[in-house]
Amino acid sequence: MEGKDNASVRETGDRPQTYSSPAIIERRRRILEETRKVIAEQGIAALSMNEIGQRAGVAKRTLYNAFQTRERMIAAAIQEYFDDFVSRIxxxxxxxxxxxxxxxxxxxxxxxxxxxxxxxxxxxxxxxxxxxxxxxxxxxxxxxxxxxxxxxxxxxxxxxxxxxxxxxxxxxxxxxxxxxxxxxxxxxxxxxxxxxxxxxxxxxxxxxxxxxxxxxxxxxxxxxxxxxxxxxxxxxxxxxxxxxxx
Incomplete structure (x- = not known):
């Protein structure tokens, strides 16, 4: 599964990648949702890639392939949540x-x-x-x-x-x-x-x-x-x- 993930999610420079297939979009949604939950429950200092991977059901390596760093994963979780809410007002x-x-x-x-x-x-x-x-x-x-x-x-x-x-x-x-x-x-x-x-x-x-x-x-x-x-x-x-x- 991890090898398949790596083939599906290619590095594009040093920025987070763009997702297209429904399965990858759903996985991204799950990762970012769990990231927000951990922020609310424990704060950002305690947030680890290991815990997010376990909660979202994905390999730690997949998280790094998708976001490159813990900080970019947190940034994506915060920004997408805000953008989605404002778009639905x-x-x-x-x-x-x-x-x-x-x-x-x-x-x-x-x-x-x-x-x-x-x-x-x-x-x-x-x-x-x-x-x-x-x-x-x-x-x-x-x-x-x-x-x-x-x-x-x-x-x-x-x-x-x-x-x-x-x-x-x-x-x-x-x-x-x-x-x-x-x-x-x-x-x-x-x-x-x-x-x-x-x-x-x-x-x-x-x-x-x-x-x-x-x-x-x-x-x-x-x-x-x-x-x-x-x-x-x-x-x-x-x-x-x-x-x-x-």
Whole structure:
């Protein structure tokens, strides 16, 4: 079986390979799912290739053929989980809008509440001084992409202040977003406050970079959140339907 695996999964440079057959795709899914489970149960420091191989039912050599390193396996598990979740959010607004970005943030926080141990583990790693670059990038890059959609749209409409550099602003906003989520994961922000604290802080950070109609929109929303709390925030379609059904 191992020889067959090696023939099916060829090295392509020094990066993880692309999978195509249903059997290999399923095996990859199983490996990454077990990796996430171990992160949630034991943290990343205790994670070993031997244990993942045993839990996923594959040879240790197969793991190295597929991912090259333990760190790349962890990075793939984190990034694919995030990407898959975000791709399944049922949005009520168009991509590249403030409302769309807030729906993403709110949906992610709602999901995070169900997997607190996992979020605590990956946030602790994200802010660690010796985190592997591949793992850090796997957490940082997806949030950069989703925030850039809105901020690039603002730039195209000339709603950013002239001194603002898009990449730097996106980078700073992601760091703020993750710092707030980390404080929640470490029990420094209560569950019932995290969404309002995250969104209002995020918008306050953005406000100084905006001008024109976008600044007026964000300023009005911050004031509305201050008055009405969660009721002022956009609700993703699925969450709204669940609320209406209840």
């Amino acid at each position: 049922s949005y009520s607004s168009e991509p590249g809008t403030l409302q769309h970005n807030l729906e993403r943030m709110i949906s992610v926080v709602q999901r995070n509440r169900k997997i607190r141990n996992y979020i605590r583990a990956i946030m602790s790693l994200y802010f660690s001084s010796d985190v592997d670059h591949d793992i850090w990038a796997a957490m940082h890059s997806p949030a950069m992409h989703h925030n850039r959609q809105w901020i690039s749209a603002l730039e195209a409409k000339r709603h950013l202040q002239p001194w603002v550099k898009v990449d730097s602003l996106v980078d700073d906003i992601v760091r703020f977003e993750y710092a707030t989520i980390n404080d929640w994961a470490q029990d420094r922000i209560p569950d019932d406050e995290i969404i309002v604290r995250l969104v209002s802080g995020y918008l306050s950070c953005m406000l100084g970079s905006l001008r024109g109609a976008a600044r007026k929109e964000v300023d009005a929303l911050i004031k509305d959140i201050g008055e009405r709390g969660m009721e002022a925030l956009p609700v993703p379609r699925k969450l709204r339907e669940q609320k209406e059904a209840a």
